[in-house]
Amino acid sequence: MSGGSTDVFKQYASFYDAIYATKDYEAEAAFVHSVLQDRGVKPGSSVLDLGCGTGGHAVPLARRGYRVTGVDRSAEMIERARKKVAEASVEVDLEVGDIREVRLRRRFDAAIAMFAVMSYQCTNADLAAALATVRAHLDVGGIFLFDAWFGPAVLAQRPERRRLTATAPDGDRIERLAEPRLDVVNQTVEVRYSITRFRDGKRLETAHESHLVRFLFAQEIAYFLEQSGFRMAAIGPFMDLSRLPDERDWNVSILAAAV
Ligand SMILES: C[S@@+](CC[C@H](N)C(=O)[O-])C[C@H]1O[C@@H](n2cnc3c(N)ncnc32)[C@H](O)[C@@H]1O
Known part of the structure; x- marks a missing residue:
């Protein structure tokens, strides 16, 4: 990384x-x-x-x-x-x-x-x-x-903004928004994640992080x-x-x- x-x-x-x-x-x-x-x-x-x-x-x-x-x-x-x-x-x-x-x-x-x-x-x-x-x-x-x-698939399909929801072991709802940025020269996708934890419908916290992933x-x-x-x-x-x-x-x- x-x-x-x-x-x-x-x-x-x-x-x-x-x-x-x-x-x-x-x-x-x-x-x-x-x-x-x-x-x-x-x-x-x-x-x-x-x-x-x-x-x-x-x-x-x-x-x-x-x-x-x-x-x-x-x-x-x-x-x-x-x-x-x-x-x-x-x-x-x-x-x-x-x-x-x-x-x-x-x-x-x-x-x-x-x-x-x-x-x-x-x-x-x-x-x-x-x-x-x-x-x-x-x-x-x-x-x-x-x-x-795999490079050919990443370039053909292009990374997309995605929302995913999951349930944590303690019952909290986790929502993850992934916003990708493609760099065709460095062969990378920077995926910015916003991960929010909800309890009883209320937002508790949001963590932001970014992952840089290379396609080959x-x-x-x-x-x-x-x-x-x-x-x-x-x-x-x-x-x-x-x-x-x-x-x-x-x-x-x-x-x-x-x-
Ligand atoms: C997507 S996760 C996959 C984890 C696990 N193999 C799995 O299938 O659930 C990528 C993992 O690689 C680790 N990682 C990435 N670069 C690393 C490095 N240079 N040295 C050690 N761990 C690394 C991260 O800390 C993370 O746990």
Whole structure:
């Protein structure tokens, strides 16, 4: 992330799970599991979850028997992940760290970065640094599964103003307005969020924050991966590596192998 957005997930953490309550982390973990299995990475193997957030994937993967280590630079997200891990009675190692520089001094069988984590690495230097981190934690043949915003779809569909409502665990209503600004030169979308909490119909608070997200193109992804010691093994629509993505696919999944 760049441009003063370092703590962008700080406030966001308190709304994150309510806003993404309908995101099907179980299905996503099942997808991760099937891709890992296909590549011979079975439950019991070690998985590094970069930008793990509140543990949405880490917990179900740990439940399936993977030994998961999650890293996120937001202490608030990690705090929430710790609670979820405890509630689920699973074991997950969690660390606060920046994926552009963290070094855990151990290797993993696989790494994942789910829900556009790599798209939050907006500059070329940040993207390369994050990929160097991934590579430093894998042996040759180790795999890396991630997803990103896909340039052709972002440019064809154009980001739109969106309003979303959700219910927080305490019953408060959360309303999130997302106002995007597209920058075709830097390949970014700045999404300005206004998140308002209502109780009994009354507005309690509004938090404002802005996320800068980079969209990527297939050749560029392949090139960055090659420069970082990976081979791009597959690219497809999010959670579907059976066909190539096109302008319909805002999110793409990418599978890379360390070489
Ligand atoms: C959209 S959230 C996804 C979280 C989680 N993977 C999920 O699927 O719910 C992006 C996450 O990436 C983290 N993140 C972004 N850039 C990071 C960096 N350079 N180092 C560590 N974490 C980062 C944020 O703190 C945030 O938790």
